[in-house]
Structures are given as C-alpha cells and as structure tokens.
Amino acid sequence: MNSLEDPLLWWNGSYERLTRVRIHPLDRGFQFGDGVFETIRVQKGKPIFLQDHLERLTLSLKALGFALRHEYFPWVNTRGERVETKSVEEIINHLIEVNSLSGCICRVKVLVSRGVVEGLSLPEPTKPTVFIMAFQYRPPEPDIYDHGWDIITVKDIFTPYLARYKVTSYLGYLVAKNCAVKKGSAEALLVDRSGNISEGASSSILVCKDGRWVEPLTEWKLPGVTIRQVARILSTMGHEVTSQPVGVSDLYECETIWLMNSMVGIMPVRTINHRRVPDLKKDIAASIRKRMFG
Structure with a gap:
C-alpha cells in the first residue's frame, strides 16, 4: 500500500499511517462533535496564512475551555502565551514530502477534539486528540x-x-x-x-x-x-x-x-x-x- 492509499499523518505527537490510527469510541469528538479545526491551503510548499489559521484555532480552543499546553499543541509556545508556526510548518513539510505531494496544491487539516473525558459540560481535557493531515487539493477549473x-x-x-x-x-x-x-x-x-x-x-x-x-x-x-x-x-x-x-x-x-x-x-x-x-x-x-x- 503506497502513501496515496495510506498517507502518513501527525497524530498526538507522532507520525502514523492513516490505517493504523484508532479513535476511542468514547472520544468526545466522535460522541458530541466536541472539537475545533482549521483547513489550510499549501501552495508551492508554503502554508498560506498559517499564522492567522493557528491564531484562530487557538482562540477557539480557549473559548471552549482547552488548556493551551505545548505538549499537545505544537503551535503554542511552552508558556502557552503565543502562537508559533515553525513546528507546524516542519510537520506539514514532512507530510507533504513523505506523501509524495511536493509540487501539488494541498489541503492541510488541523483537527482537535477534547478526547476521552467524562461530563456533559466542557470539562478540561486530560489528553486531547490532535491530527494534522495533508491531501492533494484540486481547485475549481x-x-x-x-x-x-x-x-x-x-x-x-x-x-x-x-x-x-x-x-x-x-x-x-x-x-x-x-x-x-x-x-x-x-x-x-x-x-x-x-x-x-x-x-x-x-x-x-x-x-x-x-x-x-x-x-x-x-x-x-x-x-x-x-x-x-x-x-x-x-x-x-x-x-x-x-x-x-x-x-x-x-x-x-x-x-x-x-x-x-x-x-x-x-x-x-x-x-x-x-x-x-x-x-x-x-x-x-x-x-x-x-x-x-x-
């Protein structure tokens, strides 16, 4: 199975093939749609407006009660004070290279769910689920x-x-x-x-x-x-x-x-x-x- 059929993605801090990723049935993203995401265009190897997307994603996380911890969210600095794009750019570049997407227009999705945690309010997640995925994108003709x-x-x-x-x-x-x-x-x-x-x-x-x-x-x-x-x-x-x-x-x-x-x-x-x-x-x-x- 090649990278087009089984692409590599970044999942909870490490790289993994799509077919090997498993979502817990009690994950709140699956149970309640309890999560946030951003979709980013990559052209000529450059994520377009990456800083803006990550800042909006971070504002959404704050509003929904996620603690901004660098160990889970690589775009947040170690103090949880500001957004930094370098680590996410490195992840995106690696995904594009390994998945044979160099030279393509790509669609990158960054998705966060609250993970597995009990409660019908918005409890602070003990371990959120975080994905970064890259796929080829074909714009309108x-x-x-x-x-x-x-x-x-x-x-x-x-x-x-x-x-x-x-x-x-x-x-x-x-x-x-x-x-x-x-x-x-x-x-x-x-x-x-x-x-x-x-x-x-x-x-x-x-x-x-x-x-x-x-x-x-x-x-x-x-x-x-x-x-x-x-x-x-x-x-x-x-x-x-x-x-x-x-x-x-x-x-x-x-x-x-x-x-x-x-x-x-x-x-x-x-x-x-x-x-x-x-x-x-x-x-x-x-x-x-x-x-x-x-």
Missing part, C-alpha cells in the same frame, strides 16, 4: 471562476454561539450546503435571526454596491481568514471595505457578490436565488487570488 457560482439563501440553519468558532459540530452547515446542492446551486448563504446575511455554509461573503465594498455585519459568523486578506489587498487597490448589515433583499441590489475561503480563494457569484448578479469582477478577483496564492 478556470472556467468555473470565470462563470461564477449559482447560490441560494437559507433560513433557520445556523448555530448562534458556535458560529464564532470553527468547530467540528458542522452538521448545520452541511445541511445548508445540501439544500443548495439539491437545488442545483454551489453554495448556501445563511440568514441570521435578524434576517441578515451572516456567511456561506463554507465561505465568507463580500458584496459591492454602488462602488462600495461591504462585509455583512453580524455577530453570528466565523471571523474569516481569507476575507481579512482580501480586504487588505482591496485597500491597497484603493477600495475601502466597510461592515454593515446586509439583508436578503439588499443582495439583489448589489453589482458584485464574492464568496471566499482558504481553499477556493475568491469565487464570484453569478446568480443569487436565480437572480443574475450584474458584474462578477472576475479580473479583479483573479488578480487578488494570484497575490494571495502566487
């Missing part, structure tokens, strides 16, 4: 970026408190995504309890109306790593990004809608609820993707 995605909005599918963190309790987002797929769309935008757009099932959203770029304002969403970088690049191009509530009806008045995440980069939207979006701004989107990914 150029014509998909050129044509853009068809997307829909969905109501009543979001988790208010947990929306702020990238948790493994992901079923609500998968249900929303499935609603989109069943209707022949690529993505679903979630509508919060105030009737405003929060985020996509697997993406952040940025809109342009009357020449102004706006990030939908809501407290019920994940702070996006990629959207922060896109906003920074837009500012260097003379475009300020502001935040304000965006309702479903507001989307129909936007000239441009972009979705973004760490793997896809920026994906223009072609239609929203079967209504045509006037301007994909695909050339600007392509330029920003190139600046982010090289």
Whole structure:
C-alpha cells in the first residue's frame, strides 16, 4: 500500500499511517462533535496564512475551555502565551514530502477534539486528540471562476454561539450546503435571526454596491481568514471595505457578490436565488487570488 492509499499523518505527537490510527469510541469528538479545526491551503510548499489559521484555532480552543499546553499543541509556545508556526510548518513539510505531494496544491487539516473525558459540560481535557493531515487539493477549473457560482439563501440553519468558532459540530452547515446542492446551486448563504446575511455554509461573503465594498455585519459568523486578506489587498487597490448589515433583499441590489475561503480563494457569484448578479469582477478577483496564492 503506497502513501496515496495510506498517507502518513501527525497524530498526538507522532507520525502514523492513516490505517493504523484508532479513535476511542468514547472520544468526545466522535460522541458530541466536541472539537475545533482549521483547513489550510499549501501552495508551492508554503502554508498560506498559517499564522492567522493557528491564531484562530487557538482562540477557539480557549473559548471552549482547552488548556493551551505545548505538549499537545505544537503551535503554542511552552508558556502557552503565543502562537508559533515553525513546528507546524516542519510537520506539514514532512507530510507533504513523505506523501509524495511536493509540487501539488494541498489541503492541510488541523483537527482537535477534547478526547476521552467524562461530563456533559466542557470539562478540561486530560489528553486531547490532535491530527494534522495533508491531501492533494484540486481547485475549481478556470472556467468555473470565470462563470461564477449559482447560490441560494437559507433560513433557520445556523448555530448562534458556535458560529464564532470553527468547530467540528458542522452538521448545520452541511445541511445548508445540501439544500443548495439539491437545488442545483454551489453554495448556501445563511440568514441570521435578524434576517441578515451572516456567511456561506463554507465561505465568507463580500458584496459591492454602488462602488462600495461591504462585509455583512453580524455577530453570528466565523471571523474569516481569507476575507481579512482580501480586504487588505482591496485597500491597497484603493477600495475601502466597510461592515454593515446586509439583508436578503439588499443582495439583489448589489453589482458584485464574492464568496471566499482558504481553499477556493475568491469565487464570484453569478446568480443569487436565480437572480443574475450584474458584474462578477472576475479580473479583479483573479488578480487578488494570484497575490494571495502566487
């Protein structure tokens, strides 16, 4: 069995083949979806925005009551005070080399569960389960970026408190995504309890109306790593990004809608609820993707 069929991964402090990894049936990640994760794009051997991803992961761990101990989380320094990327970069580079992924665009997932510990609250884990995995990623074809995605909005599918963190309790987002797929769309935008757009099932959203770029304002969403970088690049191009509530009806008045995440980069939207979006701004989107990914 070769590395493509049985890849090497980093598991609880050591390297192990996927087929040899065993998850305890009482692991809280399996029992309750009690964990957090990050997905990171690696291009030309470089993990894109690794510091930002690890900082967001660490904030999620803190919020959910994980003690930040270096022996479990190699990206946290020995005092548990700050995030350091070097050790994780070394792990990722080793996984890419051993799994024959050099020269490929890769998807790296860092996943943490609370492990095996009793209690129906959020007890401090005695030994969390930690994975780092690397797989080949095939981004959308150029014509998909050129044509853009068809997307829909969905109501009543979001988790208010947990929306702020990238948790493994992901079923609500998968249900929303499935609603989109069943209707022949690529993505679903979630509508919060105030009737405003929060985020996509697997993406952040940025809109342009009357020449102004706006990030939908809501407290019920994940702070996006990629959207922060896109906003920074837009500012260097003379475009300020502001935040304000965006309702479903507001989307129909936007000239441009972009979705973004760490793997896809920026994906223009072609239609929203079967209504045509006037301007994909695909050339600007392509330029920003190139600046982010090289």
